[in-house]
Amino acid sequence: MTISIWRYSHLALALSSFVFILLASITGIVLAFEPISEQIQPYHSEEFNEVTLAETLQVLQDTYPEVITLEVDANQFVLASVMTNEGKSLNGYINPKTGLYLGDKIESSKFFQWTTNLHRSLFLKGIGRFFVGLCSLLLCLIAVSGTVLILKRQGGFKKFFSTIVNENFKQYWHVVLGRLSLIPIIIITVTGVYLSLLRFNMLPEFKATHHINFETVLATPKQDIQDFKLFKNTKLSEVKSIEFPFSNDVEDYFTLKLKDREVIVNQFTGTILSEIKYPLVKFFSNLSLNLHTGKGSILWSVILAIACVNILFFIYSGFAMTLKRRQSKLKNKYKKDSCQYVILVGSENGSTLPFANTLYEQLLKAGKRVYITELNNYTTFNKVEHLFVLTSTYGEGEAPTNANRFLELLKTTEQNPKVSFSVVGFGSFAYPNFCQFAFDVDQAMQHHFQQKLPVFTINDKSVEAFQEWIKTTQLPLDIPKDKLALKPKLTNTLSVVSKTQLSDHPDQTFTITLKTKNAKRFTSGDLLAIYPKNDYRERLYSIGKVNGHIQLSVKHYENGLGSNFLYNFQLGQTFKARIINNAAFHFPKKAPRVIMIANGTGIAPFLGMIQQNKKHVETHLYYGLRQKASLELYQDILKENLQTKHLSNMQLAFSQEGKKTYVQHLIKHDAKFIAETLKNKGVILICGSLLMQKEVLQTLNDICKQEGQQSLSTFKNQGQIQTDCY
Numbered sequence: 001m002t003i004s005i006w007r008y009s010h011l012a013l014a015l016s017s018f019v020f021i022l023l024a025s026i027t028g029i030v031l032a033f034e035p036i037s038e039q040i041q042p043y044h045s046e047e048f049n050e051v052t053l054a055e056t057l058q059v060l061q062d063t064y065p066e067v068i069t070l071e072v073d074a075n076q077f078v079l080a081s082v083m084t085n086e087g088k089s090l091n092g093y094i095n096p097k098t099g100l101y102l103g104d105k106i107e108s109s110k111f112f113q114w115t116t117n118l119h120r121s122l123f124l125k126g127i128g129r130f131f132v133g134l135c136s137l138l139l140c141l142i143a144v145s146g147t148v149l150i151l152k153r154q155g156g157f158k159k160f161f162s163t164i165v166n167e168n169f170k171q172y173w174h175v176v177l178g179r180l181s182l183i184p185i186i187i188i189t190v191t192g193v194y195l196s197l198l199r200f201n202m203l204p205e206f207k208a209t210h211h212i213n214f215e216t217v218l219a220t221p222k223q224d225i226q227d228f229k230l231f232k233n234t235k236l237s238e239v240k241s242i243e244f245p246f247s248n249d250v251e252d253y254f255t256l257k258l259k260d261r262e263v264i265v266n267q268f269t270g271t272i273l274s275e276i277k278y279p280l281v282k283f284f285s286n287l288s289l290n291l292h293t294g295k296g297s298i299l300w301s302v303i304l305a306i307a308c309v310n311i312l313f314f315i316y317s318g319f320a321m322t323l324k325r326r327q328s329k330l331k332n333k334y335k336k337d338s339c340q341y342v343i344l345v346g347s348e349n350g351s352t353l354p355f356a357n358t359l360y361e362q363l364l365k366a367g368k369r370v371y372i373t374e375l376n377n378y379t380t381f382n383k384v385e386h387l388f389v390l391t392s393t394y395g396e397g398e399a400p401t402n403a404n405r406f407l408e409l410l411k412t413t414e415q416n417p418k419v420s421f422s423v424v425g426f427g428s429f430a431y432p433n434f435c436q437f438a439f440d441v442d443q444a445m446q447h448h449f450q451q452k453l454p455v456f457t458i459n460d461k462s463v464e465a466f467q468e469w470i471k472t473t474q475l476p477l478d479i480p481k482d483k484l485a486l487k488p489k490l491t492n493t494l495s496v497v498s499k500t501q502l503s504d505h506p507d508q509t510f511t512i513t514l515k516t517k518n519a520k521r522f523t524s525g526d527l528l529a530i531y532p533k534n535d536y537r538e539r540l541y542s543i544g545k546v547n548g549h550i551q552l553s554v555k556h557y558e559n560g561l562g563s564n565f566l567y568n569f570q571l572g573q574t575f576k577a578r579i580i581n582n583a584a585f586h587f588p589k590k591a592p593r594v595i596m597i598a599n600g601t602g603i604a605p606f607l608g609m610i611q612q613n614k615k616h617v618e619t620h621l622y623y624g625l626r627q628k629a630s631l632e633l634y635q636d637i638l639k640e641n642l643q644t645k646h647l648s649n650m651q652l653a654f655s656q657e658g659k660k661t662y663v664q665h666l667i668k669h670d671a672k673f674i675a676e677t678l679k680n681k682g683v684i685l686i687c688g689s690l691l692m693q694k695e696v697l698q699t700l701n702d703i704c705k706q707e708g709q710q711s712l713s714t715f716k717n718q719g720q721i722q723t724d725c726y
């Protein structure tokens with residue numbers, strides 16, 4: 001079933017029952033405090049687990065002239081109904097070892113009784129109980145459909161508990177808390193349904209019926225109650241209750257209710273007159289009651305209360321997300337067949353829509369006739385000249401819900417082949433298949449239309465990147481920054497540990513080492529996002545994790561926003577930034593061989609990866625620099641890692657010294673080695689300038705063809721070629 005069906009079911013179930021669920025959760029939180037308030041009463045006995053029934057009965061008989069009943073409640077408090085020597089009737093807690101009267105029975109407070117009624121039946125008696133039972137079932141189905149959504153989102157059972165990218169507060173916590181409270185919520189709802197079914201007699205109710213032949217019951221040989229074998233062998237912790245004989249008549253007896261059976265005992269001889277084991281339904285009824293109410297366990301009551309609080313959060317965050325998805329509705333001024341531009345949008349959670357809407361408004365403002373719609377609404381557009389596709393990627397490189405039929409529609413819809421198109425991918429570096437769906441769309445569209453611009457990718461809703469793309473369209477558009485810009489959350493405080501001087505390096509490059517509080521939170525290949533002007537303008541740097549610190553390699557530009565911001569820091573100074581998990585560019589966990597290709601400052605993540613290569617995975621570095629002196633910045637660390645075999649081999653290409661070479665030349669020279677690496681499931685990592693990336697990919701493509709390998713895109717799709725270029 002597709003994700004949308006599960007999502008609609010999840011939403012429809014929530015919509016149809018949320019008022020009841022809201023009430024049940026609020027009252028549930030209150031009621032969770034009832035067992036807690038009982039448990040903290042001082043009626044616990046240290047010896048409870050050791051003492052036998054015979055011992056307790058003995059002390060009771062010694063202390064009180066008459067004992068009517070004895071009960072052990074879910075809190076393991078021993079409750080007795082007795083008459084005192086003064087003729088007073090007492091009903092309360094006793095110490096099972098000494099018989100001491102500890103206090104009167106706790107009666108449920110009026111407030112808890114009121115809340116219980118509201119929780120169980122909304123004060124509507126039978127009909128209310130029916131609705132509450134039904135909503136329990138609906139909540140259970142909501143939990144199940146939510147689980148399926150998490151499974152789809154995470155990409156299967158194995159990844160159910162793997163890390164979730166925190167892109168959006170409500171969405172993140174909806175999923176994180178959903179996973180954590182899944183089991184308690186399923187238990188609450190299943191037991192709720194069970195208790196409702198019991199209430200409506202839809203489950204067989206058990207009542208023990210004993211058949212005793214009193215003709216054969218004898219009053220001899222008489223024994224003292226403390227000598228009854230059964231009582232001596234039964235721990236009080238196994239007992240639920242005991243009713244004492246009404247009179248001295250031999251036909252009156254002890255009725256002993258244990259956890260698993262009911263026993264009738266001759267009051268004179270201690271002989272067992274009848275014994276009935278409880279069926280499973282009785283066990284489930286008790287279990288359901290205790291699990292649903294939290295009776296007898298402070299820990300479970302607290303878990304139930306937390307689960308109810310979480311349900312309230314789910315109601316809030318779920319509806320907030322739904323509203324957000326619906327807010328940025330696509331509205332059109334012109335009819336579809338009268339427009340020269342068509343914007344097709346793919347979005348899962350609505351964050352791509354403001355970008356698409358802004359583009360739409362700006363095109364209108366520029367006097368163009370433009371139509372905007374979702375990718376799944378793709379159809380014929382009689383006058384279209386250019387198709388803009390703005391789409392996010394979801395799942396594991398898949399289409400967002402409102403675009404999942406597009407590739408099929410593209411094949412079956414007749415459209416003028418002279419139409420040009422350009423695709424913008426919205427994605428996140430935190431996912432291995434960065435903007436994959438945008439690339440798939442671009443590939444597919446190339447079979448039908450003219451590609452005007454190569455796919456443009458945008459990480460993490462970057463307004464700046466979007467503006468950059470707008471420039472490449474050469475349309476007279478001006479994107480208002482403040483309309484789209486989100487205030488970034490700067491979650492990491494960094495302090496400057498060391499920094500090299502520009503004068504030390506011939507290429508206007510410096511390295512800066514930064515200390516962060518939590519070194520476990522990042523690894524080499526992740527990105528550091530800085531905001532030099534404390535506004536929407538973001539600069540990204542590839543991180544090398546060297547000696548637990550963040551090491552950046554930065555090219556300095558005279559008016560460079562990011563490079564000046566970083567270079568002007570003094571040692572010890574601190575600033576706030578954001579570390580972005582760049583899962584698509586980490587040192588591979590499993591690879592027989594790793595080839596690293598870099599130029600210039602692209603060496604930064606590799607310096608860290610090499611140092612982290614504790615397993616000595618065969619690692620080769622191809623590095624392009626301008627001149628020999630350019631290497632000085634990195635010489636020591638590279639030498640050291642070559643010695644320790646963290647790095648197996650290094651080849652350098654100098655573009656401005658000696659026989660001018662570039663990394664692609666080195667790769668071409670080692671074509672056989674590269675081809676063999678790819679064939680044997682090795683991984684190639686590329687970091688540096690986009691120009692270098694283009695050349696290297698071209699060379700790799702040639703190698704694949706030359707050596708009769710699978711296509712380059714197959715290796716890319718298998719994650720064997722990973723790039724982080726700028």
Ligand SMILES: Cc1cc2nc3c(=O)[nH]c(=O)nc-3n(C[C@H](O)[C@H](O)[C@H](O)COP(=O)(O)O)c2cc1C
Nearest residue numbers: 347348349350351352392393397427428431434435
């Ligand atoms: C569950 C989930 C899976 C995602 N998978 C990918 C992915 O495979 N590749 C990618 O580049 N981005 C991925 N993203 C990031 C989104 O594409 C990105 O946040 C985008 O801006 C969301 O836009 P939307 O709200 O319009 O769907 C994923 C996001 C989520 C929540």
